[in-house]
Structure formats: C-alpha cells, structure tokens
Amino acid sequence: xxxxKAVLNAAELAHARTALExxxxxxxxxxxxxxxxxxxxxxxxxxxxxxxxxxxxxxxQALRRNQLFFSAALPRHIAPPMFSRYDGERQDYLDEHVDxxxxxxxxxxxxxxDLSCTLFLSNPEEYEGGExxxxxxxxxxxxxxxxxxxxxxxxxxxxxxxxVSKGCRYASFxxxxxxxxxxxxxxxxxxxxRDLMLLRIEEQHxxxxxxxxxxxxxxxxxxxxxxx
Numbered sequence: 001x002x003x004x005k006a007v008l009n010a011a012e013l014a015h016a017r018t019a020l021e022x023x024x025x026x027x028x029x030x031x032x033x034x035x036x037x038x039x040x041x042x043x044x045x046x047x048x049x050x051x052x053x054x055x056x057x058x059x060x061q062a063l064r065r066n067q068l069f070f071s072a073a074l075p076r077h078i079a080p081p082m083f084s085r086y087d088g089e090r091q092d093y094l095d096e097h098v099d100x101x102x103x104x105x106x107x108x109x110x111x112x113x114d115l116s117c118t119l120f121l122s123n124p125e126e127y128e129g130g131e132x133x134x135x136x137x138x139x140x141x142x143x144x145x146x147x148x149x150x151x152x153x154x155x156x157x158x159x160x161x162x163x164v165s166k167g168c169r170y171a172s173f174x175x176x177x178x179x180x181x182x183x184x185x186x187x188x189x190x191x192x193x194r195d196l197m198l199l200r201i202e203e204q205h206x207x208x209x210x211x212x213x214x215x216x217x218x219x220x221x222x223x224x225x226x227x228x
Contacts, residue, residue, distance in 0.1 A: 130169040
C-alpha cells in the first residue's frame with residue numbers, strides 16, 4: 001500500500017467538490033456486477049455522463065504529473081475513474097469483497113486489475129465512519145486520508161468501506177493494469193527508483209558512475225519484466 005499526498009491540488013479539489021455536490025447521482029448497485037446487490041449502498045456518478053468524463057480527465061491529468069505514482073504503479077492501462085458518494089443520512093456502506101480481476105470498459109476494451117486506487121475527495125472531519133478498511137492476516141488497516149490524497153493498493157486485497165454515520169464521503173475509485181504484472185518485481189523496481197531519486201537530489205552524485213550504472217540496471221530490469 002502507498003499513500004500518495006496531494007494528488008489533486010487545491011484548485012482541482014475545489015472544482016471537483018463543487019461539481020460533485022451539485023451532481024445527479026444514481027444507485028451505486030448498478031455497477032455491482034456479479035456481486036450481490038446487498039453488498040453496497042451508495043451513490044455513483046453516471047459513468048458516461050459529461051460530468052463524469054470531465055472529472056475523469058481532471059484525475060488522469062493529475063496522475064500524469066505525479067512521478068511517485070508512475071514509479072510505484074508503472075501503469076500500462078488505467079480504467080476511467082469512477083466517483084462515489086456515501087451519505088450519512090442513509091448510512092451508506094460497502095461490504096467486504098475482492099475486486100474483479102478484469103474490468104470491461106464501455107468501448108469494448110478491458111483492464112486487468114493489478115492495483116486499486118481510492119482518491120479521497122472529502123476531509124476526515126467532514127464525515128463520521130466511512131473508513132476504507134483493508135483486511136490483513138495480522139490486522140485490518142483503517143484508512144481515512146486528507147481530501148486530494150490517494151491510496152494505491154493491490155486489487156486482490158479484501159476490503160470494505162465502513163458505514164458513514166454522519167456527513168458525506170466523496171471519493172474517486174479506479175483500477176489499473178501495470179506494465180509489470182508480478183508484485184515482487186514491481187516492488188523491487190519501485191525501491192530502486194526511489195533510491196535513485198534520493199541519490200539524484202544530491203547534485204554531486206547526479207552523474208556519478210554508480211548512479212549511471214544503477215539507472216541502467218533499473219531500466220534493463222524494467223525492459224526485461226515489462227509486458228508490451
């Protein structure tokens with residue numbers, strides 16, 4: 001799991017929130033797929049509507065400039081972001097589940113769901129409950145991030161959204177297919193790239209033989225493991 005801070009800047013976040021607070025929402029159960037309808041109660045922005053498509057581009061543009069996101073995810077395909085609203089008056093929730101392995105897109109394409117993303121669009125103090133809970137063999141992780149922050153996590157994790165008891169929780173959620181399918185390989189590449197970033201910050205090491213060699217090793221491993 002990786003916490004990405006300030007994926008949306010203040011202006012983008014304010015624009016998205018104004019749009020979402022005035023939006024028309026549909027029943028979130030329309031995207032339950034093969035899961036039972038009782039698994040969730042929330043509102044979702046119609047996927048093919050003009051507002052959803054506008055906000056999708058806003059989120060994708062923000063991701064394109066986020067170097068840490070690219071380094072960790074190595075995205076090959078990103079499914080169009082979706083947008084949810086959990087209303088405290090209705091006690092909205094999402095029960096435990098595992099995301100489907102393949103997302104079929106409206107244009108006929110498909111995305112293998114290697115990684116899941118939840119972009120928080122409400123600050124924690126704006127609602128009660130509504131934690132994103134990721135199950136673990138040792139302990140569950142309860143996540144409530146600042147508005148504009150995003151959690152990146154493996155799509156095979158069992159997870160849920162606790163009932164919202166007060167206020168309103170807005171979020172964007174989506175999946176991506178990574179160029180590097182194997183999680184261990186992806187983790188190793190991320191560690192290498194992150195260490196190289198730190199070395200490059202120190203100007204005296206930016207063009208050293210060791211940094212150049214490590215950079216070459218990183219790209220050769222990526223070339224070896226990446227799927228076309």
